[in-house]
Amino acid sequence: MSGSPRTPRRPNGGRTVSRLLADFGHDLPCVPPVQQGAREARLFRHASRRGPRRAGGGWAPAPAPVSAWRMTSDQAPVLWPFISTPGLPPTGAQMGIDMLSGGAFYADPNGWILDDDVPVTNPNIFSFGKPGRGKSATTKAFCLRMTDFGYRILVLGDPKDEYEGLCRFFGVEPFAIGHGLPTRINPLAFGPLLQGWEQLDAAQAQGRAAVVFGRWLTLVRGLVGSQRIGEERVPFGPTDEVVVKAALQTLTGYAHGQSQLTETTIPALWHLLDNPTGDLVAKCRYAGERHFLDDTRLLRDALGQLVGGALAGLFDDHTTIDVDWSAPIQSLSLSRLEALGDEQSGSR
Numbered sequence: 001m002s003g004s005p006r007t008p009r010r011p012n013g014g015r016t017v018s019r020l021l022a023d024f025g026h027d028l029p030c031v032p033p034v035q036q037g038a039r040e041a042r043l044f045r046h047a048s049r050r051g052p053r054r055a056g057g058g059w060a061p062a063p064a065p066v067s068a069w070r071m072t073s074d075q076a077p078v079l080w081p082f083i084s085t086p087g088l089p090p091t092g093a094q095m096g097i098d099m100l101s102g103g104a105f106y107a108d109p110n111g112w113i114l115d116d117d118v119p120v121t122n123p124n125i126f127s128f129g130k131p132g133r134g135k136s137a138t139t140k141a142f143c144l145r146m147t148d149f150g151y152r153i154l155v156l157g158d159p160k161d162e163y164e165g166l167c168r169f170f171g172v173e174p175f176a177i178g179h180g181l182p183t184r185i186n187p188l189a190f191g192p193l194l195q196g197w198e199q200l201d202a203a204q205a206q207g208r209a210a211v212v213f214g215r216w217l218t219l220v221r222g223l224v225g226s227q228r229i230g231e232e233r234v235p236f237g238p239t240d241e242v243v244v245k246a247a248l249q250t251l252t253g254y255a256h257g258q259s260q261l262t263e264t265t266i267p268a269l270w271h272l273l274d275n276p277t278g279d280l281v282a283k284c285r286y287a288g289e290r291h292f293l294d295d296t297r298l299l300r301d302a303l304g305q306l307v308g309g310a311l312a313g314l315f316d317d318h319t320t321i322d323v324d325w326s327a328p329i330q331s332l333s334l335s336r337l338e339a340l341g342d343e344q345s346g347s348r
Protein backbone atom coordinates (compact mmCIF):
# COMPACT_ATOMS: atom_id res chain seq x y z
CA MET A 1 0.00 0.00 0.00
CA SER A 2 2.87 2.34 0.63
CA GLY A 3 3.43 4.74 -2.20
CA SER A 4 -0.13 4.19 -3.40
CA PRO A 5 -1.58 7.26 -5.19
CA ARG A 6 -4.50 7.45 -2.66
CA THR A 7 -2.29 7.94 0.38
CA PRO A 8 -0.43 11.11 -0.50
CA ARG A 9 2.64 12.24 1.30
CA ARG A 10 2.62 15.44 3.26
CA PRO A 11 4.54 18.27 1.54
CA ASN A 12 7.03 18.19 4.44
CA GLY A 13 7.56 14.45 3.97
CA GLY A 14 5.51 13.36 7.02
CA ARG A 15 2.94 10.59 6.88
CA THR A 16 -0.77 11.21 6.67
CA VAL A 17 -3.08 9.38 9.06
CA SER A 18 -4.15 6.85 6.43
CA ARG A 19 -0.52 6.29 5.41
CA LEU A 20 0.49 5.81 9.05
CA LEU A 21 -2.27 3.27 9.62
CA ALA A 22 -1.41 1.52 6.36
CA ASP A 23 2.21 1.20 7.51
CA PHE A 24 0.88 -0.74 10.50
CA GLY A 25 -1.37 -2.96 8.42
CA HIS A 26 -4.69 -1.14 8.62
CA ASP A 27 -5.90 -0.08 5.22
CA LEU A 28 -8.62 2.55 5.37
CA PRO A 29 -11.26 2.45 2.65
CA CYS A 30 -10.60 4.91 -0.12
CA VAL A 31 -13.02 7.37 -1.72
CA PRO A 32 -14.36 5.55 -4.75
CA PRO A 33 -13.05 7.06 -7.99
CA VAL A 34 -15.53 9.36 -9.73
CA GLN A 35 -17.00 7.67 -12.74
CA GLN A 36 -16.90 9.90 -15.77
CA GLY A 37 -20.31 10.85 -17.23
CA ALA A 38 -22.47 9.73 -14.25
CA ARG A 39 -22.85 12.98 -12.18
CA GLU A 40 -25.21 12.70 -9.24
CA ALA A 41 -28.06 15.20 -9.00
CA ARG A 42 -27.19 18.00 -6.49
CA LEU A 43 -29.15 17.72 -3.25
CA PHE A 44 -29.04 21.50 -2.35
CA ARG A 45 -29.07 24.42 -4.71
CA HIS A 46 -28.54 28.11 -4.10
CA ALA A 47 -31.76 30.08 -4.14
CA SER A 48 -32.09 33.87 -4.25
CA ARG A 49 -33.78 35.76 -1.43
CA ARG A 50 -36.95 35.87 -3.48
CA GLY A 51 -37.04 32.13 -3.83
CA PRO A 52 -36.30 29.90 -6.88
CA ARG A 53 -37.70 31.24 -10.11
CA ARG A 54 -39.99 28.51 -11.29
CA ALA A 55 -43.66 28.11 -12.01
CA GLY A 56 -45.62 27.52 -8.82
CA GLY A 57 -42.46 27.96 -6.71
CA GLY A 58 -43.85 30.84 -4.66
CA TRP A 59 -41.47 33.40 -6.08
CA ALA A 60 -42.19 36.92 -4.70
CA PRO A 61 -41.64 39.99 -6.86
CA ALA A 62 -40.41 41.99 -3.77
CA PRO A 63 -38.71 40.94 -0.54
CA ALA A 64 -40.99 40.69 2.51
CA PRO A 65 -41.29 44.17 4.11
CA VAL A 66 -40.32 44.76 7.76
CA SER A 67 -43.52 45.41 9.63
CA ALA A 68 -43.71 48.93 11.13
CA TRP A 69 -45.76 49.81 14.17
CA ARG A 70 -46.77 53.18 15.45
CA MET A 71 -48.32 53.69 18.85
CA THR A 72 -48.85 56.21 21.57
CA SER A 73 -47.01 56.06 24.88
CA ASP A 74 -50.28 54.67 26.30
CA GLN A 75 -49.95 51.53 24.16
CA ALA A 76 -46.16 51.15 24.01
CA PRO A 77 -45.88 49.48 27.45
CA VAL A 78 -48.01 46.61 26.13
CA LEU A 79 -45.23 45.69 23.72
CA TRP A 80 -42.38 46.55 26.12
CA PRO A 81 -43.96 45.81 29.48
CA PHE A 82 -40.75 44.90 31.23
CA ILE A 83 -38.94 48.21 30.84
CA SER A 84 -39.28 50.47 33.85
CA THR A 85 -37.02 52.74 35.84
CA PRO A 86 -35.61 51.36 39.08
CA GLY A 87 -37.81 52.07 42.04
CA LEU A 88 -37.07 54.82 44.54
CA PRO A 89 -36.50 54.05 48.22
CA PRO A 90 -39.36 54.59 50.69
CA THR A 91 -37.97 57.77 52.27
CA GLY A 92 -39.74 61.09 52.70
CA ALA A 93 -43.46 61.67 52.41
CA GLN A 94 -45.85 59.07 51.06
CA MET A 95 -47.44 60.72 48.04
CA GLY A 96 -49.45 58.07 46.23
CA ILE A 97 -49.00 54.91 44.18
CA ASP A 98 -46.11 53.98 41.91
CA MET A 99 -48.14 52.97 38.89
CA LEU A 100 -45.40 50.64 37.59
CA SER A 101 -44.85 48.56 40.69
CA GLY A 102 -48.22 49.07 42.38
CA GLY A 103 -46.39 49.92 45.62
CA ALA A 104 -46.55 53.12 47.63
CA PHE A 105 -44.65 56.11 46.20
CA TYR A 106 -42.57 58.26 48.53
CA ALA A 107 -41.09 61.64 47.63
CA ASP A 108 -37.80 62.94 49.01
CA PRO A 109 -36.10 64.92 46.20
CA ASN A 110 -33.23 66.24 48.30
CA GLY A 111 -32.71 62.85 49.94
CA TRP A 112 -32.61 61.16 46.51
CA ILE A 113 -29.71 63.27 45.26
CA LEU A 114 -27.74 62.93 48.48
CA ASP A 115 -27.82 59.13 48.28
CA ASP A 116 -25.45 57.77 45.62
CA ASP A 117 -27.40 54.50 45.46
CA VAL A 118 -30.47 56.32 44.16
CA PRO A 119 -30.28 57.05 40.41
CA VAL A 120 -31.54 60.63 40.76
CA THR A 121 -29.12 63.49 40.13
CA ASN A 122 -31.45 66.50 40.14
CA PRO A 123 -34.03 67.38 42.81
CA ASN A 124 -36.23 69.55 40.59
CA ILE A 125 -39.76 68.39 39.85
CA PHE A 126 -42.09 69.35 37.03
CA SER A 127 -45.79 68.76 37.25
CA PHE A 128 -47.61 68.22 33.94
CA GLY A 129 -51.29 67.62 33.39
CA LYS A 130 -54.43 68.90 31.79
CA PRO A 131 -56.25 71.71 33.64
CA GLY A 132 -58.24 70.44 36.57
CA ARG A 133 -56.42 67.12 36.90
CA GLY A 134 -55.03 67.90 40.35
CA LYS A 135 -51.55 69.41 39.77
CA SER A 136 -52.12 72.23 42.25
CA ALA A 137 -53.80 69.98 44.80
CA THR A 138 -50.93 67.46 44.60
CA THR A 139 -48.32 70.23 44.85
CA LYS A 140 -49.95 71.61 47.99
CA ALA A 141 -50.19 68.14 49.53
CA PHE A 142 -46.53 67.59 48.62
CA CYS A 143 -45.46 70.92 50.19
CA LEU A 144 -47.42 70.24 53.35
CA ARG A 145 -46.15 66.68 53.79
CA MET A 146 -42.53 67.56 53.08
CA THR A 147 -42.47 70.01 56.02
CA ASP A 148 -42.48 66.94 58.25
CA PHE A 149 -39.11 65.98 56.73
CA GLY A 150 -37.27 69.26 57.26
CA TYR A 151 -38.30 70.94 53.99
CA ARG A 152 -39.43 74.60 53.97
CA ILE A 153 -41.78 76.18 51.42
CA LEU A 154 -41.02 79.33 49.39
CA VAL A 155 -43.67 80.35 46.85
CA LEU A 156 -41.95 82.91 44.64
CA GLY A 157 -45.15 84.06 43.01
CA ASP A 158 -48.72 82.95 43.60
CA PRO A 159 -50.82 84.42 40.75
CA LYS A 160 -54.05 82.85 42.05
CA ASP A 161 -53.29 83.31 45.77
CA GLU A 162 -53.94 79.58 46.15
CA TYR A 163 -51.19 79.09 48.75
CA GLU A 164 -52.71 81.61 51.17
CA GLY A 165 -54.70 78.86 52.92
CA LEU A 166 -51.54 76.83 53.45
CA CYS A 167 -49.76 79.94 54.81
CA ARG A 168 -52.54 80.60 57.31
CA PHE A 169 -52.54 76.93 58.36
CA PHE A 170 -48.92 77.51 59.42
CA GLY A 171 -49.83 80.84 61.05
CA VAL A 172 -47.91 82.81 58.42
CA GLU A 173 -49.28 85.90 56.69
CA PRO A 174 -48.45 85.81 52.95
CA PHE A 175 -46.89 88.89 51.34
CA ALA A 176 -49.22 90.60 48.91
CA ILE A 177 -48.36 93.24 46.34
CA GLY A 178 -50.87 95.36 44.51
CA HIS A 179 -52.01 98.95 44.16
CA GLY A 180 -52.94 100.53 47.45
CA LEU A 181 -50.98 98.00 49.48
CA PRO A 182 -47.92 99.11 51.43
CA THR A 183 -45.69 96.24 50.23
CA ARG A 184 -42.84 97.21 47.93
CA ILE A 185 -40.30 94.99 46.25
CA ASN A 186 -37.23 96.70 44.86
CA PRO A 187 -35.98 94.84 41.79
CA LEU A 188 -32.68 96.74 42.13
CA ALA A 189 -31.98 95.42 45.64
CA PHE A 190 -28.65 93.62 46.04
CA GLY A 191 -30.09 90.78 48.08
CA PRO A 192 -27.53 88.44 49.66
CA LEU A 193 -24.90 89.48 47.06
CA LEU A 194 -24.10 92.61 49.10
CA GLN A 195 -23.11 90.61 52.17
CA GLY A 196 -19.43 90.98 52.99
CA TRP A 197 -18.79 93.26 50.00
CA GLU A 198 -16.31 95.44 51.91
CA GLN A 199 -14.13 92.39 52.63
CA LEU A 200 -13.77 91.46 48.95
CA ASP A 201 -10.52 92.19 47.17
CA ALA A 202 -10.65 94.14 43.89
CA ALA A 203 -10.91 91.07 41.63
CA GLN A 204 -13.62 89.42 43.74
CA ALA A 205 -15.62 92.67 43.90
CA GLN A 206 -15.33 93.01 40.14
CA GLY A 207 -16.59 89.46 39.63
CA ARG A 208 -19.54 89.96 41.93
CA ALA A 209 -20.36 93.35 40.39
CA ALA A 210 -20.47 91.71 36.96
CA VAL A 211 -23.16 89.35 38.28
CA VAL A 212 -25.20 92.09 39.96
CA PHE A 213 -25.09 94.58 37.08
CA GLY A 214 -25.70 91.80 34.56
CA ARG A 215 -28.90 90.81 36.37
CA TRP A 216 -30.10 94.38 36.63
CA LEU A 217 -29.51 94.97 32.92
CA THR A 218 -31.60 91.89 32.13
CA LEU A 219 -34.34 93.24 34.37
CA VAL A 220 -34.31 96.76 32.87
CA ARG A 221 -34.23 95.28 29.36
CA GLY A 222 -37.36 93.27 30.25
CA LEU A 223 -39.12 96.26 31.78
CA VAL A 224 -38.33 98.58 28.89
CA GLY A 225 -39.15 95.84 26.35
CA SER A 226 -42.57 95.35 27.98
CA GLN A 227 -43.57 98.73 26.58
CA ARG A 228 -44.78 98.97 23.02
CA ILE A 229 -44.83 101.46 20.18
CA GLY A 230 -47.79 100.20 18.16
CA GLU A 231 -47.10 96.49 17.68
CA GLU A 232 -43.35 96.75 18.23
CA ARG A 233 -41.60 96.40 21.58
CA VAL A 234 -39.49 99.35 22.72
CA PRO A 235 -35.93 98.42 21.70
CA PHE A 236 -33.13 98.14 24.25
CA GLY A 237 -29.89 98.15 22.30
CA PRO A 238 -26.18 98.14 23.22
CA THR A 239 -26.13 101.94 23.66
CA ASP A 240 -29.05 101.77 26.10
CA GLU A 241 -27.13 99.09 28.00
CA VAL A 242 -24.07 101.30 28.27
CA VAL A 243 -26.16 104.20 29.54
CA VAL A 244 -28.16 102.16 32.08
CA LYS A 245 -25.06 100.36 33.35
CA ALA A 246 -23.14 103.61 33.78
CA ALA A 247 -26.12 105.19 35.58
CA LEU A 248 -26.50 102.19 37.91
CA GLN A 249 -22.77 102.26 38.68
CA THR A 250 -23.04 105.97 39.52
CA LEU A 251 -26.11 105.52 41.70
CA THR A 252 -24.69 102.59 43.70
CA GLY A 253 -21.32 104.28 44.15
CA TYR A 254 -19.52 101.51 42.24
CA ALA A 255 -18.32 104.04 39.64
CA HIS A 256 -16.44 105.93 42.37
CA GLY A 257 -14.89 102.81 43.85
CA GLN A 258 -16.94 103.02 47.06
CA SER A 259 -16.39 100.07 49.37
CA GLN A 260 -19.97 100.41 50.71
CA LEU A 261 -22.43 100.23 47.84
CA THR A 262 -25.77 102.01 48.06
CA GLU A 263 -29.02 100.40 46.99
CA THR A 264 -30.90 102.29 44.31
CA THR A 265 -34.39 102.14 42.78
CA ILE A 266 -36.01 102.32 39.34
CA PRO A 267 -37.35 105.88 39.97
CA ALA A 268 -33.82 106.98 40.99
CA LEU A 269 -32.47 105.48 37.75
CA TRP A 270 -35.07 107.32 35.73
CA HIS A 271 -34.37 110.57 37.58
CA LEU A 272 -30.63 110.39 36.93
CA LEU A 273 -31.16 109.66 33.22
CA ASP A 274 -33.52 112.65 33.06
CA ASN A 275 -30.98 114.87 34.83
CA PRO A 276 -27.64 113.42 33.77
CA THR A 277 -24.48 114.54 35.51
CA GLY A 278 -21.54 115.76 33.46
CA ASP A 279 -19.66 112.62 34.52
CA LEU A 280 -22.37 110.33 33.19
CA VAL A 281 -22.60 112.20 29.88
CA ALA A 282 -18.83 111.96 29.42
CA LYS A 283 -18.68 108.32 30.50
CA CYS A 284 -21.26 107.38 27.88
CA ARG A 285 -19.28 109.33 25.27
CA TYR A 286 -21.93 111.94 24.40
CA ALA A 287 -20.92 115.36 23.08
CA GLY A 288 -23.01 117.09 25.73
CA GLU A 289 -26.16 116.93 27.85
CA ARG A 290 -28.44 117.81 24.91
CA HIS A 291 -26.94 114.96 22.85
CA PHE A 292 -27.44 112.56 25.80
CA LEU A 293 -31.06 113.62 26.35
CA ASP A 294 -31.98 113.43 22.67
CA ASP A 295 -30.43 110.01 22.24
CA THR A 296 -31.98 108.47 25.36
CA ARG A 297 -35.48 109.91 25.04
CA LEU A 298 -37.17 106.60 24.24
CA LEU A 299 -35.39 104.80 27.09
CA ARG A 300 -36.22 107.56 29.56
CA ASP A 301 -39.85 107.74 28.53
CA ALA A 302 -40.22 103.96 28.77
CA LEU A 303 -38.83 104.00 32.32
CA GLY A 304 -40.99 107.01 33.16
CA GLN A 305 -44.11 105.18 32.00
CA LEU A 306 -43.27 102.28 34.28
CA VAL A 307 -42.58 104.46 37.29
CA GLY A 308 -45.69 106.58 36.84
CA GLY A 309 -47.90 103.80 35.47
CA ALA A 310 -47.85 100.04 35.79
CA LEU A 311 -45.11 99.78 38.41
CA ALA A 312 -46.30 102.69 40.56
CA GLY A 313 -46.71 101.59 44.14
CA LEU A 314 -45.30 98.08 43.53
CA PHE A 315 -41.66 97.97 42.46
CA ASP A 316 -40.79 101.66 42.74
CA ASP A 317 -39.20 101.92 46.17
CA HIS A 318 -37.00 100.05 48.63
CA THR A 319 -38.23 96.62 49.66
CA THR A 320 -40.53 96.63 52.67
CA ILE A 321 -40.83 92.88 53.27
CA ASP A 322 -38.42 90.80 55.23
CA VAL A 323 -38.38 87.15 54.20
CA ASP A 324 -38.19 84.85 57.23
CA TRP A 325 -36.02 82.03 55.94
CA SER A 326 -36.67 79.91 59.01
CA ALA A 327 -40.49 80.05 58.71
CA PRO A 328 -42.23 76.89 57.42
CA ILE A 329 -43.67 78.84 54.49
CA GLN A 330 -43.25 82.22 52.78
CA SER A 331 -45.38 83.20 49.83
CA LEU A 332 -45.84 86.19 47.55
CA SER A 333 -49.49 86.65 46.53
CA LEU A 334 -49.83 88.24 43.11
CA SER A 335 -53.53 87.99 42.26
CA ARG A 336 -54.04 91.71 42.90
CA LEU A 337 -51.79 92.45 39.92
CA GLU A 338 -54.21 90.65 37.58
CA ALA A 339 -56.22 93.82 36.84
CA LEU A 340 -53.07 95.62 35.66
CA GLY A 341 -52.69 93.52 32.53
CA ASP A 342 -49.49 92.26 30.97
CA GLU A 343 -47.09 95.02 32.03
CA GLN A 344 -46.07 93.20 35.20
CA SER A 345 -45.51 89.87 33.50
CA GLY A 346 -41.80 90.66 33.31
CA SER A 347 -41.73 90.98 37.06
CA ARG A 348 -43.92 87.98 37.98
Ligand SMILES: Nc1ncnc2c1ncn2[C@@H]1O[C@H](COP(=O)(O)OP(=O)(O)O)[C@@H](O)[C@H]1O
Pocket residue numbers: 129130131132133134135136137138
Ligand atom coordinates in the same frame (compact mmCIF):
# COMPACT_ATOMS: atom_id res chain seq x y z
N1 LIG B 1 -57.08 63.39 44.21
C1 LIG B 1 -58.17 64.15 44.10
N2 LIG B 1 -59.38 63.67 44.40
C2 LIG B 1 -60.49 64.45 44.27
N3 LIG B 1 -60.47 65.71 43.87
C3 LIG B 1 -59.30 66.24 43.54
C4 LIG B 1 -58.08 65.50 43.64
N4 LIG B 1 -57.08 66.31 43.26
C5 LIG B 1 -57.64 67.49 42.94
N5 LIG B 1 -58.96 67.45 43.11
C6 LIG B 1 -59.90 68.55 42.83
O1 LIG B 1 -59.91 68.77 41.45
C7 LIG B 1 -60.02 70.17 41.19
C8 LIG B 1 -58.90 70.62 40.29
O2 LIG B 1 -57.66 70.37 40.94
P1 LIG B 1 -56.42 71.33 40.76
O3 LIG B 1 -55.38 70.82 41.67
O4 LIG B 1 -56.83 72.74 40.94
O5 LIG B 1 -56.04 71.06 39.26
P2 LIG B 1 -54.89 71.70 38.33
O6 LIG B 1 -54.00 72.50 39.19
O7 LIG B 1 -54.24 70.51 37.70
O8 LIG B 1 -55.60 72.51 37.30
C9 LIG B 1 -60.00 70.86 42.54
O9 LIG B 1 -61.33 71.16 42.90
C10 LIG B 1 -59.41 69.83 43.46
O10 LIG B 1 -59.88 70.00 44.77
Ligand SMILES: [Mg+2]
Pocket residue numbers: 135136137
Ligand atom coordinates in the same frame (compact mmCIF):
# COMPACT_ATOMS: atom_id res chain seq x y z
MG1 LIG C 1 -53.53 74.54 39.14
